[in-house]
Amino acid sequence: MEVTFRKMEKKDVPLVVELCNDVFKEKTSLEYAKSMYKKTKKDKNSIYIVGEVDGKIVSHLKITIIETLYEDMNTYAILNHVGVKEEYRRHKIATKMLDYAFDICKKRNCKKVELWSNNVRTAAHACYYKYGFELDDAGFFSKSVK
DSSP states (O other): OOOEEEEOOGGGHHHHHHHHHHHSOOOOOHHHHHHHHHHHTTOTTEEEEEEEETTEEEEEEEEEEEEOSOTTTOEEEEEEEEEEOGGGTTSSHHHHHHHHHHHHHHHTTOSEEEEEOOTTOHHHHHHHHHHTOEEOSSSEEEEEOO
């Protein structure tokens, strides 16, 4: 299955809201999502990614780059809302999307990437472990950027 990844655009917001509301059992309104997209679209540290198969959005994740003045922490990233539509799972889309996100993080000189995931998403957690993330506490996974 051929999947391509890119930064989310304004036109994608309705489909991303639909995807996230379905995958994460959320109730985000389209109006709220549009206003937040408008507010954050020029923020170089807020990066929304979509994955497409045959021109259809099937996956999404958000990267937040955090630049600190602390030498040990340096610059790091947090991933959240890592999701793939149910009918597109088991095709390595999440793994490929994580590869895409890590490429961005490397280019931004991130020292570490953390991933936030709800405790109930055990199938997703298996993917994160397989990718090399380690459980730091109940909700955060981490993997050093090489």
